[in-house]
Amino acid sequence: MNRSSVTVAAMVPYEVLVxxxxxxxxxxxxxxxxxxxxxxxxSTVGPLHATSVAEALKKGGWELIDTVKVPAGEASKSLSIYEEVVRRLxxxxLPRGGTLFALGGGVVGDLGGFVASSYMRGVNLVQLPTSLLSMVDSSVGGKVGLDLPEGKNLIGAFLQPCLVAANLDWVDTLPPREISHGLAEVVKMGLLTGGKFFEDLWRFLAPARTGDTGALQALIVHSVRVKAAVVAADEREVGLRSILNYGHTIGHGLEAAATYDLxxxxxxxxxxxxxARxxxxxxxTDLLEVHEDLLSAAGLPLKAPAVDVQSVLKAVGRDKKRRTSDQPYEYRFVLLEDVGRPLRDVLVRDTLVRRAIEAILES
Ligand SMILES: NC(=O)c1ccc[n+]([C@@H]2O[C@H](COP(=O)([O-])OP(=O)(O)OC[C@H]3O[C@@H](n4cnc5c(N)ncnc54)[C@H](O)[C@@H]3O)[C@@H](O)[C@H]2O)c1
Ligand SMILES: [Zn+2]
Structure with missing residues (x-):
């Protein structure tokens, strides 16, 4: 199959190869x-793929002076792991002109990116995304960062990589559950974009879920093209880029309330x-069923585990999109007027938000 290449026209352009x-x-x-x-x-990806990656780099003339392995999971996007990694470097x-290769899912990409943005005021970053989620979304666009117990991604920076290289064979070792998690971001981008991408969701979600390479590549390329276009238009998220947070306002609130177990x-x-509610x-506009059908086709649950609604709301209130002028009883959302027609900065009353959260929690 062909190699797909998407150029991200950031201040310094780079390629995403799939x-x-x-x-x-x-x-x-x-x-x-x-x-x-x-x-x-x-600790999961390293034993599976680090040796072949190291060999490929050495073959290209690279001197790899260390391989740093962090525990798999969201908890590694933390200040304490960050400290360990920069001290290892x-x-x-690792000199100022050195390069950090981030081989893993979104956690390694976000953590590695933040390390690369701050160690010696910045070294080169190459993203080698191994999870579907990191291939379709997190490795592209330069948002890097860490979580705090108070909220997701509350520490961070913008650092565009020099290259994103995704080997689809890496997906072969990815558990089916993780494929579904990546498809959540694909569904998000398809809903935001509409048109051919949205049509292709119905065609490709089911085969992608079972690891069909052609379907995966088609959906990854659709998603990366959308992300690249949005990033090129608004690299620092002063406006348009915030549409990519569709589903993330409540989503991040749920993650924080579940202490990153979700x-x-x-x-x-x-x-x-x-x-959608x-x-x-x-x-x-009633898009709830469309959402449910797509998420089901992607193998995703339609409910989140029961967590305390008040803690979700509290974390939603710490959302980065919030402005100082916002009233304490209103929240800022990206919503869909229709498929392909997102609207950002919609202010929503807390009573409505609370009801929407309650509706998506398992009883
Ligand atoms: N920077 C951004 O723009 C952006 C966008 C979306 C999401 N994110 C962040 O990305 C993170 C989620 O990313 P994720 O879902 O990739 O999580 P992850 O990095 O934790 O990966 C999920 C699991 O899959 C394993 N894994 C990854 N690749 C594998 C492979 N090829 N074979 C076997 N196992 C593999 C990992 O070890 C981990 O256990 C979150 O922290 C989220 O906030 C960032
Ligand atoms: Zn996301």
């Missing part, structure tokens, strides 16, 4: 001259169902 059996040596050589690097990965002696993709799925209340 292919089965991707030639990593060639991919990296096309983006950067060889130098000194460190490989960051997690300092001990290994996978991001599952939280976003529930968050979109909450947003709000859209129905406010615009009278």
């Amino acid at each position: 292919a089965p059996a991707l030639d990593l040596t060639e991919a990296v050589s096309g983006a950067l001259p060889p130098g000194v690097g460190v490989l960051l990965t997690d 300092a001990r290994a002696g 996978p991001h993709g599952a939280a976003v799925a529930a968050g979109m169902l909450g947003a 709000l859209s129905r209340e406010i615009f009278r």
